[in-house]
Structures are given as structure tokens and as C-alpha cells.
Amino acid sequence: MADDKKAQMEAILQKQRASFTAARPEPLSQRRDRIQRAIAMLVDHGEELARAMASDFGNRSHEASMITDITGTIGFGKYCLKHLDKWAKAEKRSVRFPLGLLGAKAELRYEPKGVIGILSPWNFPVNLSIGPLMQVLAAGNRAMIKPSEFTERTSELTAELVAKYFAEEEVAVITGSPEVAAAFSSLQFDHLVFTGSTATGRRVMEVAGRNLVPVTLELGGKSPVFLGRSANFEQAGERIALGKMLNAGQICLAPDYMYVPEDKEQDAVNSVRQAAHNMYPTLLDNDDYTSIVTDRHYDRLQTMVADARDKGAEVIEVNPANEDFSSTNARKMPLTILRNVNDDMMAMQEEIFGPVLPVKTYKNIDEAIDFVNERDRPLGLYYFGADSGEREHVLKRTISGGVTVNDVIMHVSMEDLPFGGVGPSGIGSYHGPEGFKEFSHARSVYTQPKVDVAKLAGLKPPYGDVTRKTIAREMKK
Missing domain, CATH: 3.40.605.10 (Aldehyde Dehydrogenase; Chain A, domain 1)
Known part of the structure; x- marks a missing residue:
């Protein structure tokens, strides 16, 4: 420069x-x-x-x-x-x-x-x-x-x-x-x-x-989505897909990974897939779907998916029209769902910032809470479900910059709510x-009265009985 x-x-x-x-x-x-x-x-x-x-x-x-x-x-x-x-x-x-x-x-x-x-x-x-x-x-x-x-x-x-x-x-x-x-x-x-x-x-x-x-x-950071058993999975899938595919996932508050009940994993994945199909029936020539911003950012996401596949993840590419992405330089990337992820994968170590969605499963919601609490505080946290007790349990046991319940990202668009992170997700x-x-x-302004307050309270030398009385009064429980 x-x-x-x-x-x-x-x-x-x-x-x-x-x-x-x-x-x-x-x-x-x-x-x-x-x-x-x-x-x-x-x-x-x-x-x-x-x-x-x-x-x-x-x-x-x-x-x-x-x-x-x-x-x-x-x-x-x-x-x-x-x-x-x-x-x-x-x-x-x-x-x-x-x-x-x-x-x-x-x-x-x-x-x-x-x-x-x-x-x-x-x-x-x-x-x-x-x-x-x-x-x-x-x-x-x-x-x-x-x-x-x-x-x-x-x-x-x-x-x-x-x-x-x-x-x-x-x-x-x-x-x-x-x-x-x-x-x-x-x-x-x-x-x-x-x-x-x-x-x-x-x-x-x-x-x-x-x-x-x-x-x-x-x-930023890895903003988790909790799907409770009481969630409306069809609605949740649509809202998660919308949030993950808006701007092709290039959003600091994008849902980074999804935590779902073990016996509902297939339902959750299907609902996200179906929503992606409905919103984006084609991708390559679809003006509604955003490209990855540069070749460098695109290559990083491709490397992340390849890394997950090499380490045992199931890679589900949501490509409704079966388009050939290899013969284009449009830098468009379909929503890519990763199942069977583990902590050794790039996708679970770095903020994704693209249309890649890892899925993790839990037997008990506390497993998901513990997983989130063991990592950096996320910028956003999302809970889907109709169980108010479980919702409050998740919110009271976790810490995040902000929260959206039964949707993703939306809290940032509420102008009267502060937007910010915690620790590694922001200050x-x-x-x-x-x-x-x-x-x-925030400038403090104090105006002293005309009377000699210091003298009345015994706060200026020579100290004496008034001073000692003031001290005794302040020391009372």
C-alpha cells in the first residue's frame, strides 16, 4: 500500500x-x-x-x-x-x-x-x-x-x-x-x-x-439449530433451508449445523431437502440463487465437502434438476447436507459460510446442549419446537449472541433488539x-449543592466526632 x-x-x-x-x-x-x-x-x-x-x-x-x-x-x-x-x-x-x-x-x-x-x-x-x-x-x-x-x-x-x-x-x-x-x-x-x-x-x-x-x-461462529421432538419438521425444514440458502449461506448468522433427535434424523433431512426443491427447482440459471463470491471461497467449500466425505460423512447434494455443476464457472453450489459428521472434519471445526449443512443427532437434548457449551459461544442459536419447557431449558443452559425461536436469523431483523455476539462471536x-x-x-454529570457537604459529613480534616459517626453509620449492616 x-x-x-x-x-x-x-x-x-x-x-x-x-x-x-x-x-x-x-x-x-x-x-x-x-x-x-x-x-x-x-x-x-x-x-x-x-x-x-x-x-x-x-x-x-x-x-x-x-x-x-x-x-x-x-x-x-x-x-x-x-x-x-x-x-x-x-x-x-x-x-x-x-x-x-x-x-x-x-x-x-x-x-x-x-x-x-x-x-x-x-x-x-x-x-x-x-x-x-x-x-x-x-x-x-x-x-x-x-x-x-x-x-x-x-x-x-x-x-x-x-x-x-x-x-x-x-x-x-x-x-x-x-x-x-x-x-x-x-x-x-x-x-x-x-x-x-x-x-x-x-x-x-x-x-x-x-x-x-x-x-x-x-x-460469526458455528450457530447451531436445535430441533426438538415437538417441532413441526416440515415448517422447520423450510425455514432452515431458506436461511441456509439465502445468499448461498454466506451469512454470519446462517444455521451452521443441525442437531436433531436420533430417531427423527431422516424426517429432518427430508424436510430440508423438500424445501430446497420447492424454493429452487433449478440452480444454475436461477436468478434467485446466489453465487459464491470468489473462486477462493468456492474452492474452500469444495475442499470442506471433500474432507467430510474422506472422513466418513454421507454427502447429500440437493440438486433438484440434476444439473451438471462441473461444466460451469458460475460458482453456484447446491445445498449439500452432511450426515455422520465428526469433530475431525473441517465442516465441524470452521464456520461454514456457504450452503453446506452438517447434521448431528442426539438421544437426549442435553447431549446437544453439552456439545454447544463445550465450544465457542455462537453468534446465533435456533430452537424449533412447541415444548416451552424444553425451549426454556435450551435457552437457560446455553449462551449465544442472540436467539430465534421457530425460525433462523430473524432476530437480526428486529430493529429494536441489539445484535451482537459473545467472546469469539463478537464484542x-x-x-x-x-x-x-x-x-x-455515557458522560456522568454531578452537580454539588451550595452547602458544604464535606464539612457536614465530616469528610474534610481535621477529622473528629462527626467523621467517626459518619463511618459508624456507613458500617452498619
Whole structure:
């Protein structure tokens, strides 16, 4: 990476910080205006961005892009506008007795942090860059965005559009290689948001930590699906297949593996297969079905399936029209179900991030709970079933970033719920009021009354009887 790119980023950061400082205190109307411009950008150019995403992937469903990346992000911007006044209100806090009687006051103010960096991934390149931006702007910050180099056309178009709708001192987009991303993560931001793999997240946190930059890490992991015996298997199969095949499984919250009762395994597999047939009767020339983003990502998934087969897994390729995938370079991959998996297989060690679905079986639900608890905390956890006792048993015994019951992935689309992981699946969260707080500094303000509180309580020298009485009073159980 040329030094001038790093210098350019440094200059933009300083320009944004100077503008931020000079403009304080900005009215909430200015924040609203920025959010409205971000919404207008997507309304005016959503179709264009969807076409760019399709070009980057080789094939990506136009309708799916509009739903997940465009309208979903517009909806989140509207949600931020609706709740901004409430979020930004100072909170009254209590003071120690009897200070309140003497006129003391305490409050908590949510104030902007300054300049926030957003490192966004390729799988939902608009949603995961402009989505966090909505809440970054709601909190009163400036932003610099580094989108993924894997979706180059979308990144370049995003940069062009942002430059039309925002001054550089408000929002700026920097495109470029992984080296540019590494330099970006080393900037002295006031906060840094990263969405991507756990391995890259570790590096981002390490680099940001050198500058004591606080981070929000939206990572991934192996999100399990629990099928209880009381589940509606036909409905569950359809919802799991939909979640696993959306964006060809290239979703951090995609169901990573399925845990089913031992005597219901065939029912579970059949229901997923049938749903895949119904939704995608063909794959190769089907515009609804997304391609794997690059040759490298495609080859990794093929290696994962071959590894499972070599180690004893039964490989079930769900190919409704019996199409020949070997004679195409479309990078389309059918849903591939793996049975008889074990922990030595790549598919059970790594986040899959593609249309591969391992199936494990249990005699007792506690076997599945123990398996999940022995591994890294997942970003999502999914339970299907009508047994409320079993459902609560699973939820109370496990830990995950979020949960969807009787479906997969859907909790992330609930704007009022925070979205984030635990440990290796992430740190911090956005969405909901929690996201506004994530990108704000919670500033404590205490106002002391006119009376000499320290003297009344015996807190200043020379210490004497009043001091000792205060100590004795505080020591009582």
C-alpha cells in the first residue's frame, strides 16, 4: 500500500475530527438531516447498488439484495429517526442520601464520541456498511467507511454515492486492498466497528488496542439449530433451508449445523431437502440463487465437502434438476447436507459460510446442549419446537449472541433488539437503544449543592466526632 493512501486517510480523519469539534454542540436536527440523506441515497440508488452487488457476486438475486441490503437498511434508518429524541435525552440518576434533599443532582448524558471507523464485509456490502452508519450518525458522530475489496463494484459505487450525499468531513468512504484495511484499523478513531471473521476480528482488535480505540466486533461462529421432538419438521425444514440458502449461506448468522433427535434424523433431512426443491427447482440459471463470491471461497467449500466425505460423512447434494455443476464457472453450489459428521472434519471445526449443512443427532437434548457449551459461544442459536419447557431449558443452559425461536436469523431483523455476539462471536452490539449507546459516550454529570457537604459529613480534616459517626453509620449492616 502506498504511503499516500495512509496519509490520505489520516488527513480525512483529522478533517472530520476538526469539523466535529468545531460544530459542537450540534442540534439533533443535524443528525436527522444526515440520516435522511443516507436514506435518500438508498431510495434513489438502491436498484443501482443491487445491480452492482449482482455483478460482484457473479449472480445475486436482485430481489434478495433489495430486501436485505436496501429496504432493510432504509427501515433501520427510519427506526433511528423515530427513536432519536428518546435516545438522546439525558437520564436523571439518583444521588446518595441526603444529598438530594440538599439540592445535589446527577444525570447521564449520551454524547457523540467523534469519528467512528466502519470496516464492512462483502456478504451484505450495503447493509453492513450503511446500517451501522445510520446509528453512528444518530449518535452524532462522523464516519469513515472501508468496504470490502471482494465486492469492488459495490464499494466503488458506495464511495461515489456517499461523496454526492455527504461532505467529506461528515462521511467518507475509502476503498482498496487488505493492506488499506489493515492501515485503516490502525487509525486513531474514537471507536471502530468491524464485521467479519473471528480470525480477522482478533487482528483488528489487536491493532486497535495499540491506540486504545474501543471496538465493536460483529463476528460469526458455528450457530447451531436445535430441533426438538415437538417441532413441526416440515415448517422447520423450510425455514432452515431458506436461511441456509439465502445468499448461498454466506451469512454470519446462517444455521451452521443441525442437531436433531436420533430417531427423527431422516424426517429432518427430508424436510430440508423438500424445501430446497420447492424454493429452487433449478440452480444454475436461477436468478434467485446466489453465487459464491470468489473462486477462493468456492474452492474452500469444495475442499470442506471433500474432507467430510474422506472422513466418513454421507454427502447429500440437493440438486433438484440434476444439473451438471462441473461444466460451469458460475460458482453456484447446491445445498449439500452432511450426515455422520465428526469433530475431525473441517465442516465441524470452521464456520461454514456457504450452503453446506452438517447434521448431528442426539438421544437426549442435553447431549446437544453439552456439545454447544463445550465450544465457542455462537453468534446465533435456533430452537424449533412447541415444548416451552424444553425451549426454556435450551435457552437457560446455553449462551449465544442472540436467539430465534421457530425460525433462523430473524432476530437480526428486529430493529429494536441489539445484535451482537459473545467472546469469539463478537464484542459489543448495535441495533436497538443499545446501538445508540454503543456509539455514544455515557458522560456522568454531578452537580454539588451550595452547602458544604464535606464539612457536614465530616469528610474534610481535621477529622473528629462527626467523621467517626459518619463511618459508624456507613458500617452498619
